[in-house]
Amino acid sequence: MEELIQIHAVLLDKLSKEPLNGSIYKVRFYDHDLLKDDFLGESGLDDFGHAIISIRRSDFQSKDSPLEKYPDIYFEILKNELVIYKSKILKNLHLEEAQDFPVSEGIHCSLGTFLI
Numbered sequence: 001m002e003e004l005i006q007i008h009a010v011l012l013d014k015l016s017k018e019p020l021n022g023s024i025y026k027v028r029f030y031d032h033d034l035l036k037d038d039f040l041g042e043s044g045l046d047d048f049g050h051a052i053i054s055i056r057r058s059d060f061q062s063k064d065s066p067l068e069k070y071p072d073i074y075f076e077i078l079k080n081e082l083v084i085y086k087s088k089i090l091k092n093l094h095l096e097e098a099q100d101f102p103v104s105e106g107i108h109c110s111l112g113t114f115l116i
Helices: none
Strands: 005-012 025-031 039-044 052-054 071-080 082-086 105-116
Touching: 005 025, 005 071, 025 052, 039 052
Parallel strands: 005 105
Antiparallel strands: 005 052, 025 039, 025 071, 071 082
16 A cells, blocks of 8 residues: 655745635645646645645656656645635655654655745
């Protein structure tokens, strides 16, 4: 069975520094590829502005990039179904090295905190 990878981002309002939260927000994560970007998953935001998805390597090792070892991850934030923010592409993200704390199973990769 493939190793589980959790990808995590924290989203804050750039003016108030308060966490973005509520059902009006969605976060969609992608792996950027030459032909077609891979949709990795969607998350809501908890009370602390955390967006978390769980993926496996096969989710970013698609037909146009079957040997891809390190994904090029970015995300979009939607508010009431409209894109309000698109992150920079985090190229060749070394998931194991970006792990922010050890977990018993799989990898937990933090993309960081973003002011929106």
